[in-house]
Amino acid sequence: MSSNRQKSLLLLAGAAAAAGFVAVGYRTWHSSRKRTLLGQMRKRMLLDDSGLIEVRDDFCKQMVAGLNGETSSLLMIPSMVDIIPSGNERGRYLALDLGGTNFRCVYIKLGDGKGQIEDVKIEQCEIPEHHFTSPAADLFTFMAEKMVAFAKTLGFSRGHASERPVVGFCFSFPCQHISLNSGKLIRWTKKFNNPGAVGEDPVRMLEDAFDRIDFPVDVDCMVNDTVGVLAAARYLDSSVMIGMILGTGTNACYVEKIDNVRKLAQTPRRRRQTMIINIEWGAFTSKTLPRLEFDRDLDSSSANPGEMQLEKLTSGMYLGEVTRRILLQFAEQTGLFGGSVPELQTPGSLTTPDTSRIDHDSTFFGGPTGDILRSELGLSHWQTFWDRQLVRDIVRLVAQRSSQLIAAGIAALLRQMERDGTFGPMQRTVVAVDGGMFAHYRAFREELLSALERIMGAEAAHQIVLKHQQDGSSMGAVTMAGAAAGAPSQWRSEAGG
Ligand code: ADP
Ligand code: MG
Numbered sequence: 001m002s003s004n005r006q007k008s009l010l011l012l013a014g015a016a017a018a019a020g021f022v023a024v025g026y027r028t029w030h031s032s033r034k035r036t037l038l039g040q041m042r043k044r045m046l047l048d049d050s051g052l053i054e055v056r057d058d059f060c061k062q063m064v065a066g067l068n069g070e071t072s073s074l075l076m077i078p079s080m081v082d083i084i085p086s087g088n089e090r091g092r093y094l095a096l097d098l099g100g101t102n103f104r105c106v107y108i109k110l111g112d113g114k115g116q117i118e119d120v121k122i123e124q125c126e127i128p129e130h131h132f133t134s135p136a137a138d139l140f141t142f143m144a145e146k147m148v149a150f151a152k153t154l155g156f157s158r159g160h161a162s163e164r165p166v167v168g169f170c171f172s173f174p175c176q177h178i179s180l181n182s183g184k185l186i187r188w189t190k191k192f193n194n195p196g197a198v199g200e201d202p203v204r205m206l207e208d209a210f211d212r213i214d215f216p217v218d219v220d221c222m223v224n225d226t227v228g229v230l231a232a233a234r235y236l237d238s239s240v241m242i243g244m245i246l247g248t249g250t251n252a253c254y255v256e257k258i259d260n261v262r263k264l265a266q267t268p269r270r271r272r273q274t275m276i277i278n279i280e281w282g283a284f285t286s287k288t289l290p291r292l293e294f295d296r297d298l299d300s301s302s303a304n305p306g307e308m309q310l311e312k313l314t315s316g317m318y319l320g321e322v323t324r325r326i327l328l329q330f331a332e333q334t335g336l337f338g339g340s341v342p343e344l345q346t347p348g349s350l351t352t353p354d355t356s357r358i359d360h361d362s363t364f365f366g367g368p369t370g371d372i373l374r375s376e377l378g379l380s381h382w383q384t385f386w387d388r389q390l391v392r393d394i395v396r397l398v399a400q401r402s403s404q405l406i407a408a409g410i411a412a413l414l415r416q417m418e419r420d421g422t423f424g425p426m427q428r429t430v431v432a433v434d435g436g437m438f439a440h441y442r443a444f445r446e447e448l449l450s451a452l453e454r455i456m457g458a459e460a461a462h463q464i465v466l467k468h469q470q471d472g473s474s475m476g477a478v479t480m481a482g483a484a485a486g487a488p489s490q491w492r493s494e495a496g497g
Pocket of ligand 1: 098099100101102246247248249315316317352353354356357434435436437438440441
C-alpha cells in the first residue's frame with residue numbers, strides 16, 4: 001500500500017473516531033441532562049416519609065374542620081344514608097349512574113332468598129360531547145330517554161302512582177344532601193359544566209325529565225358513587241369501612257360516628273350511631289401537596305381552575321395529561337425527541353389508559369412504548385432505547401406520586417376512624433374500590449400498596465384490604481333503591497321527601 005493511501009485511510013479513521021466521539025459525547029451530555037432533570041422532578045414530586053405524614057396529618061385536620069362545619073377544603077358531606085340494603089329486599093329496580101365519562105342504566109331483580117340476585121343488567125351509554133356543557137335540563141332529558149328505552153326492553157311500562165318504577169340515582173358530584181332523596185348540587189366537577197343545575201335538586205331535575213317524556217318514575221334515593229360502592233360492599237362484608245373511587249375522578253367515603261359530625265348537632269338525636277360521610281376528597285387543597293409548574297398550568301387551563309387539587313394530581317382524567325406536559329418540558333429543556341415536538345403540544349392527546357399501557361410494557365427494548373408514542377401522539381421522531389426508558393420512568397413517577405397521595409388519604413381516614421393501629425390492635429379493614437383506573441392499572445395498585453406500607457408500617461398495612469368492587473357504584477345505587485322502597489328512611493320521612 002502506498003504511503004499516501006495509508007495516510008488517507010488513517011485520516012478517515014481519525015475523522016470517523018472524532019465524529020463518533022462527538023456523537024457519543026453529545027448523547028451522553030443530553031442523556032445526563034435528562035437524568036438530572038428526572039432526578040430533580042423525582043425529588044419534587046415524590047414524598048419522603050415525613051412528607052407523607054404531613055399530607056396525612058393535614059388531611060386529618062381538614063376532615064375534623066369539615067365535620068365541625070369550619071373552613072376546610074374537605075366538604076365532609078353527611079350522606080343521609082341510614083339504610084343499607086339488608087338482603088331482604090324483593091322486587092325489580094332501576095338505577096342511573098352518572099359518573100365522569102359514561103353513564104349507566106342499571107336493572108336488578110331481587111329474589112326471595114336472602115341476598116338473592118336473580119338478574120342484573122347494566123348498559124353503558126356514551127355521553128355525547130355537547131352534553132358536558134349543554135343546559136342541565138337537556139342532559140337530564142337525554143339520560144331519562146336512554147333509561148326509558150332500557151326499561152322498556154325489560155318489560156317496564158308507564159305506571160300510575162304506586163306502580164311507578166322505582167329508580168335509584170348514583171350522582172357522582174358534590175351535593176348537599178337534605179334527605180335520602182333530595183339535595184342540592186354544590187358544583188360540577190370533571191368534564192361537566194351544565195348551566196342551570198348548581199343549587200338545584202338533582203332528584204327533582206331527574207324526575208322532571210322523566211315527566212317531560214311522559215314516563216313518570218319515583219327516584220327514591222340519590223347516592224354518590226363512593227357511597228354506592230360502600231353500600232354494595234358492606235352488604236356482603238361488615239368490615240368494609242371505606243368506599244373509594246379511582247376512575248375519571250377520585251373520591252372516598254367512610255363510616256363516621258354521628259357524634260363526631262358536629263355540624264349535624266342541631267338536628268334531633270338520631271336512631272343510628274353512625275353515618276356515611278362523603279369526603280369529596282378530590283377537592284383536597286393543601287400546602288403539603290407536591291404541585292409543580294406543570295400542575296399549575298394544567299389547573300389554569302382546566303374547566304375548574306383552582307379547584308379539585310388532589311383529583312388533578314391523582315385521577316384517570318389527569319394522569320395522562322400530566323405526563324404529556326412533563327414530556328413536553330423534557331423535549332424543550334433536554335432535547336428529548338429532537339427538542340421541538342409539535343405532536344406533544346395537543347392537550348389531552350395522551351390518556352391515562354395510554355400511560356398505564358406504557359407502564360405495563362415489560363419488554364427490554366420498550367417496543368410497545370414506542371408504538372404507543374407513535375400511534376397516540378403521532379410522534380414521528382426516532383426514539384432511542386434510552387428515550388423510551390425515560391418515558392417509562394416518567395410515567396411511573398406520575399403514577400407513584402398519585403399512589404402516595406391516595407395512600408396518605410386512606411391513612412388519614414383510618415386514623416380518623418381510630419383503625420390505623422395507634423389506638424389499639426389493628427383491625428382488618430376493607431376499602432371497597434370502584435373505577436376504571438383502579439380496575440385496569442395493575443402497576444398503580446402495586447404502588448398504592450407499597451405507599452400504604454411506608455406510611456402505616458408493613459404490619460398495619462397488611463390488615464388493609466383494597467377490594468375491587470366491580471360495578472360497585474351502579475350496584476349500590478340499584479340495591480339502595482330497593483332498600484329505600486321497602487324501608488322508609490328516617491332522614492327521608494323527616495324531610496318529607
Ligand atoms: P367513571 O369515572 O366515569 O364513572 P370509570 O369508573 O369506568 O368511569 O372510569 C373510567 C376512567 O378510568 C377513564 O376515564 C380513565 O381515566 C380510567 N381508565 C380506564 N381504563 C384505564 C386503564 N387501562 N388504565 C388506567 N386508567 C384507565
Ligand atoms: Mg363511576
